[in-house]
Amino acid sequence: MKVAVVGTGLMGSAAVWDLMRSEGVDEVVAIDSDREKLQALRARHGSERLTIHPMDVRDRRALCRRLSGCHVAIGALPHQLAEEGIWAAVEAGVHYVDLIFMWAPDLNVWRRVDELAQRAGITIISPCGLAPGLTNILAHHAHSLQDKTREIRIYVGGIPRHPRPPLNYRIVFSPDSLWDEYTRPARVVESGRLITVEPLTGLETLRVAGVGTLEAFYTDGLSTLPETVKGVERMFEKTLRWPGHAAQVRTLIECGLLSTEPVGGDIPYSPRELTTRILLPRLMLGGEEDLTVLRVEAVGEYRGQTAIERFQMVDFYDRSNGISSMARTTAYPASVAAQLLAMGYISRRGFCPPETVFTGNLLRTFMNELRRRGIRITHRRIRGG
Numbered sequence: 595m596k597v598a599v600v601g602t603g604l605m606g607s608a609a610v611w612d613l614m615r616s617e618g619v620d621e622v623v624a625i626d627s628d629r630e631k632l633q634a635l636r637a638r639h640g641s642e643r644l645t646i647h648p649m650d651v652r653d654r655r656a657l658c659r660r661l662s663g664c665h666v667a668i669g670a671l672p673h674q675l676a677e678e679g680i681w682a683a684v685e686a687g688v689h690y691v692d693l694i695f696m697w698a699p700d701l702n703v704w705r706r707v708d709e710l711a712q713r714a715g716i717t718i719i720s721p722c723g724l725a726p727g728l729t730n731i732l733a734h735h736a737h738s739l740q741d742k743t744r745e746i747r748i749y750v751g752g753i754p755r756h757p758r759p760p761l762n763y764r765i766v767f768s769p770d771s772l773w774d775e776y777t778r779p780a781r782v783v784e785s786g787r788l789i790t791v792e793p794l795t796g797l798e799t800l801r802v803a804g805v806g807t808l809e810a811f812y813t814d815g816l817s818t819l820p821e822t823v824k825g826v827e828r829m830f831e832k833t834l835r836w837p838g839h840a841a842q843v844r845t846l847i848e849c850g851l852l853s854t855e856p857v858g859g860d861i862p863y864s865p866r867e868l869t870t871r872i873l874l875p876r877l878m879l880g881g882e883e884d885l886t887v888l889r890v891e892a893v894g895e896y897r898g899q900t901a902i903e904r905f906q907m908v909d910f911y912d913r914s915n916g917i918s919s920m921a922r923t924t925a926y927p928a929s930v931a932a933q934l935l936a937m938g939y940i941s942r943r944g945f946c947p948p949e950t951v952f953t954g955n956l957l958r959t960f961m962n963e964l965r966r967r968g969i970r971i972t973h974r975r976i977r978g979g
Contacts, residue, residue: 751834
């Protein structure tokens with residue numbers, strides 16, 4: 595099995611780590627524009643099974659050449675580049691699992707990718723990270739366990755183990771993706787209709803055993819769920835943070851510090867770029883430990899009674915291998931999906947949201963593989979909830 599990883603940042607490097615330790619993976623091809631990242635990977639793994647290729651992924655022809663001959667590829671690129679990997683995979687005729695593409699699906703793009711992927715005889719599974727991805731799979735499964743589902747609630751977030759200023763937060767993925775999450779209108783389902791609400795609103799608190807009290811607010815993380823789960827009255831995703839974070843970020847927004855409009859004059863940057871330059875050194879995780887909390891609930895009816903299907907995960911920093919919890923819980927689902935795809939477990943072709951792929955026996959296989967990697971998700975049915 596030959597697997598490519600396109601993008602080797604925090605998530606991509608964790609995918610490489612998992613692939614290098616997976617039986618049956620004969621070669622891992624790491625692709626990135628940053629030579630230093632690739633050299634660091636080479637130094638860390640020191641194996642002939644890992645090949646590195648520094649290149650600009652926007653050069654689609656060159657990327658196609660690198661993907662050709664691979665059984666499957668994993669896309670771990672920033673939001674603004676994710677689509678490049680998808681189109682290169684389609685042109686190369688290589689199965690592809692992406693972490694974030696189609697976060698807020700444009701159905702026309704979705705249909706076009708589906709058409710071309712089917713014509714090429716390949717499967718595109720996306721988005722298949724933590725959120726969206728694992729959250730979609732669990733929400734779809736929770737819905738399937740009930741006779742009728744009225745509401746789906748998704749709570750998810752990666753946070754530092756111990757909060758401290760500024761913002762009671764540490765960045766565990768791309769800062770641009772983080773600011774987009776806080777400023778992009780959030781799609782939710784209310785009264786059976788898909789609408790948008792302002793991000794950072796809908797504030798509530800959530801008590802999580804072993805962690806403490808967290809705050810939750812709307813963000814745009816439903817991805818493909820409004821298209822794949824029908825008939826619910828209410829559905830939303832909320833991001834989890836330590837209390838006080840939403841108000842602090844809202845202040846940045848109200849002051850215009852996350853605006854993407856150029857400042858003008860002699861300043862060639864936007865307020866967001868300047869804010870990132872100032873805050874990033876103070877917000878990077880560094881040597882601190884992080885944790886990830888996920889709770890997915892379907893509220894409905896089961897055998898004539900009101901019931902809640904609750905799936906929950908609390909995951910911690912991997913001390914022995916120095917891998918953040920956010921990287922583990924985002925990259926490992928994609929790695930597992932890619933390996934199952936390469937091994938022939940998945941016969942569907944075209945563009946496939948993960949919640950439509952990992953059902954039944956394949957879902958059990960998928961969850962068992964995550965459990966083998968130390969990612970444990972509990973399930974509880976609460977009657978009368």
